[in-house]
Amino acid sequence: MLLNGSSGNFCLDTGNNAESDHRANAWSANVGHYVTINADQVEIQQWSSGIGERERYPLSVVSQDLERFHTYLLSKEPPPQRAVIPHVVRIFRQIRNREELASGEDSLRVLLLLLASAANSIDRTAIDTSQWAIPEGAQDLSDCIDDGEWQTLIATLLNPIDSDLRLNLDLLIRHAAGPVFQEAHREATLIDAAQMSLPGFGRRAAEVRHSDLGVGVHFTPPPLARSIVEQALAAAELGQQLTVFDPACGSAEFLREALRQARLRGFTGPVNLIGWDVSETACEMARFLLLREQKKETRSMQFDVARRDSLQESWPATIDLLLMNPPFVSYERLTPEQASSIRKVMGSLARGRIEYSNAFIHKAIDSLPSGAAIGAIVPSSFYESSSAAGLRDWVKERLSPWLLARLGSQILFPDAIVDAGLLVGKINGGNRNNLLAFWADQKTESTAEGLRHLRKVLRSARPRGSILVEREGFSIYSAPELVQGGRSWAPTRYSAWVFARKLHNLPVAGELFNIHTGARSGLLNAFLLPREQWSLLPKKEQKYFRPAVVNESIEGGQLSDVVYVFYPHGEFAINSERELRTQLANFYRNHFESHRASLLARESGATEGRWWELHRPRAWQQVRGPKLVSVQYGDIGAFGWDAKGDFVVVGGYAWLPRPRLKITGRFPLRLGLAYLALLNSPVFFQLVASNSRKVRGGQWDLGNKYLERVPLPNLFSSTTSPIVESLFSVGSNIYSGNPVDWDSLGRLAERAYGV
Numbered sequence: 001m002l003l004n005g006s007s008g009n010f011c012l013d014t015g016n017n018a019e020s021d022h023r024a025n026a027w028s029a030n031v032g033h034y035v036t037i038n039a040d041q042v043e044i045q046q047w048s049s050g051i052g053e054r055e056r057y058p059l060s061v062v063s064q065d066l067e068r069f070h071t072y073l074l075s076k077e078p079p080p081q082r083a084v085i086p087h088v089v090r091i092f093r094q095i096r097n098r099e100e101l102a103s104g105e106d107s108l109r110v111l112l113l114l115l116a117s118a119a120n121s122i123d124r125t126a127i128d129t130s131q132w133a134i135p136e137g138a139q140d141l142s143d144c145i146d147d148g149e150w151q152t153l154i155a156t157l158l159n160p161i162d163s164d165l166r167l168n169l170d171l172l173i174r175h176a177a178g179p180v181f182q183e184a185h186r187e188a189t190l191i192d193a194a195q196m197s198l199p200g201f202g203r204r205a206a207e208v209r210h211s212d213l214g215v216g217v218h219f220t221p222p223p224l225a226r227s228i229v230e231q232a233l234a235a236a237e238l239g240q241q242l243t244v245f246d247p248a249c250g251s252a253e254f255l256r257e258a259l260r261q262a263r264l265r266g267f268t269g270p271v272n273l274i275g276w277d278v279s280e281t282a283c284e285m286a287r288f289l290l291l292r293e294q295k296k297e298t299r300s301m302q303f304d305v306a307r308r309d310s311l312q313e314s315w316p317a318t319i320d321l322l323l324m325n326p327p328f329v330s331y332e333r334l335t336p337e338q339a340s341s342i343r344k345v346m347g348s349l350a351r352g353r354i355e356y357s358n359a360f361i362h363k364a365i366d367s368l369p370s371g372a373a374i375g376a377i378v379p380s381s382f383y384e385s386s387s388a389a390g391l392r393d394w395v396k397e398r399l400s401p402w403l404l405a406r407l408g409s410q411i412l413f414p415d416a417i418v419d420a421g422l423l424v425g426k427i428n429g430g431n432r433n434n435l436l437a438f439w440a441d442q443k444t445e446s447t448a449e450g451l452r453h454l455r456k457v458l459r460s461a462r463p464r465g466s467i468l469v470e471r472e473g474f475s476i477y478s479a480p481e482l483v484q485g486g487r488s489w490a491p492t493r494y495s496a497w498v499f500a501r502k503l504h505n506l507p508v509a510g511e512l513f514n515i516h517t518g519a520r521s522g523l524l525n526a527f528l529l530p531r532e533q534w535s536l537l538p539k540k541e542q543k544y545f546r547p548a549v550v551n552e553s554i555e556g557g558q559l560s561d562v563v564y565v566f567y568p569h570g571e572f573a574i575n576s577e578r579e580l581r582t583q584l585a586n587f588y589r590n591h592f593e594s595h596r597a598s599l600l601a602r603e604s605g606a607t608e609g610r611w612w613e614l615h616r617p618r619a620w621q622q623v624r625g626p627k628l629v630s631v632q633y634g635d636i637g638a639f640g641w642d643a644k645g646d647f648v649v650v651g652g653y654a655w656l657p658r659p660r661l662k663i664t665g666r667f668p669l670r671l672g673l674a675y676l677a678l679l680n681s682p683v684f685f686q687l688v689a690s691n692s693r694k695v696r697g698g699q700w701d702l703g704n705k706y707l708e709r710v711p712l713p714n715l716f717s718s719t720t721s722p723i724v725e726s727l728f729s730v731g732s733n734i735y736s737g738n739p740v741d742w743d744s745l746g747r748l749a750e751r752a753y754g755v
Helices: 023-028 059-064 068-074 086-097 102-120 138-144 145-160 169-190 222-235 253-264 280-296 336-351 356-367 380-385 385-398 444-459 494-504 532-534 575-582 585-590 592-601 670-677 682-688 724-737 742-753
Strands: 010-013 033-037 042-045 056-057 242-246 271-277 302-306 321-324 373-379 397-408 418-429 437-438 468-470 474-477 513-517 529-532 545-549 563-566 627-631 639-641 654-657
Touching: 010 023, 023 033, 023 042, 023 169, 033 385, 042 059, 056 059, 056 545, 059 068, 086 145, 086 585, 102 145, 102 169, 102 280, 102 585, 169 222, 169 280, 222 253, 222 321, 222 397, 222 418, 222 444, 242 253, 253 271, 253 280, 271 280, 280 302, 321 356, 321 418, 336 356, 336 385, 356 373, 356 380, 356 385, 373 380, 380 385, 380 397, 380 418, 437 444, 444 474, 468 494, 474 494, 494 682, 529 532, 529 592, 532 563, 575 585, 585 592, 627 670, 639 670, 639 724, 670 724, 670 742, 682 742, 724 742
Parallel strands: 010 033, 242 271, 242 321, 271 302, 321 373, 397 437
Antiparallel strands: 033 042, 042 056, 373 418, 397 418, 437 474, 468 474, 513 654, 529 563, 545 563, 627 639, 627 654
16 A cells, blocks of 8 residues: 555555456545566556446556556546545445434444444444443443344445445555544544434535534545654664654554554564543544454554543653544644643643644653654744744753754644644654754645655655755755754755844844734624625714725735724723714614624623624724734735725735834834835735745635734845835835836845845
8 A cells, every 4th residue: 555645545565466356445545556577567456447447557557657657547547526535434424314313422332333244244233342442331232233234234344236346344444444443433433413304315415613622533545644653663773662642542543553664574473552542432433443453464553442531631651652642623623621731731831822733742852761752743833923933942952853844734634723843753763964844835645745755855865964855846855953952943945944044143133113903803804894784884884984905905015095994992992882873873774783692692802792793893093003914814915005004904914113223203104115115016926925824715814823923124224225226216116006027125125135
């Protein structure tokens, strides 16, 4: 089985099994193709093709360009809706749709029993549940399904009605059970059991509720688990036996992969696998799968899976390898219990807007003995947020990093938008010179292709310090200087990283400007009106609105009032609902009143029942003065100049001078427009690329946590120089909407940066 990403995976058979029908094997193992090498021929079977459909190519041609061959397989992926995982999940739905099995946990237990019954070809009552790790009570739960229907479920499971393929349960359990259980567990946990499905109709999509965060809902995709385990094992010091621990084990994807990879590396000693999870259902699935692995082992393998809250208990004392995908819960969504756990684990390091998974990182490194290795999925905030700066400094003194990776795609995990990275290292015994940085852009295929190249370069005999791979969507390079105190650890594109290192003597944007986050409303469509709609309001109501900075407000660096925001703060504060209805009768009656219930229900910063106020209006916006502004997500041309300070930043950021710029009073027009040109230059955005991330639309996140680290010249110290005069001239054209020579601006910005 070759797992090379979310797609393009295949079975490889070198056993000369020509003319056999292997489609069912590929389908059962959840890969697209079965590839056979037979003498001097390569034969390809796609599971969605007919029994006699095969493609054959000379082995010599395929061997000459393996990347092209793999790209071809990627282009021929079978239809996902007919894959094995949706098929098994459909069987699970038939179980769960029974009124007696409305509990998601109970229906999952019956699914495990069904798999065991089908795999053994014996009646469910004759199954030795201890030999399959079937949860207690599963047989009794299944009594609501009569024998005839039970046999129909097994027959449909093994022989899907829309295919001539027969399911190989052994391959399913070994290679695809993790994703199958992930899908079933998510449905069981997140979809309302009261939704009874009708033929031809699907259930509503699963929604992650606040109470579900951090409770074992999200699982690790197998290809990603494989990459992490490979790297962590390479960093580890293996002795006579191997103990692997996962404190948030889910369905044991990491633990099973660690066992396989250790054996592939030639490790023959005893292996002890320990998994904890707060979800008992996840633990039941893990036991089911690990027992199957144990039965296939010809050497000593033990496992222990238990339902435990890992942040509340002491971790095992002897661990050689720690692997984890800890629950990601942002500061805003922490429960009181989770916040308490963070403080208990991290102590004085639990400062600011700390993320839940950071407590797992701290506890992992604090628990591991010298020489042990860690491989973990981490939020990007661990690498770059100011709240995690203290934790990073603490980690730096205890961990010798082996790999720091930033996975640009935010959709690697089903039902979760996550900006994630990988952290691999060894406790007190490695060498920072071994550190590799991995960066991928926002496209999912870039992460997959990058991890394939990472595997290839590390299988070669090249010294780690000489590794350098830079492609369109990813970079891999030696970066021993990346881990430093008080700085971001986030890997970036190699070319941008090299360029930024040349400018280390310059100040950064956060030293020259206070980059403010815009207002937050809590219900944006209630407060915003298009300019045309605002212009129809009576004059006495219009004054309660101000032009807003949203993504549509800035184009090519020119700021325009396309949208207005209701801003009842400062000089136009409204003190009662009666005053609101009186002063803004038209707006209230025709627009605002319809949002009243939703505004009352929001988690708002507005106090004393003042539901008409913005959630976070930002007091600094009440004082009008010139400022630089940007959109939230953008590229060259995303910065504008607010000459009078009338605009309220809503979906974006405001740049106000800090004392280091030595500005007294209002932001000078000449300096502001010079910076407007510089901030919209290709050079500045090349530096943005070394600090920020691209979102799914391909635009840069222009948040202060990213841009405050971008090098930026202090133009105040040279306000009379020809460079500033030229920048001011270009900035004036941008502000006025006149034509701009962007290539010339690029050369001018290079001079300003001294490169």
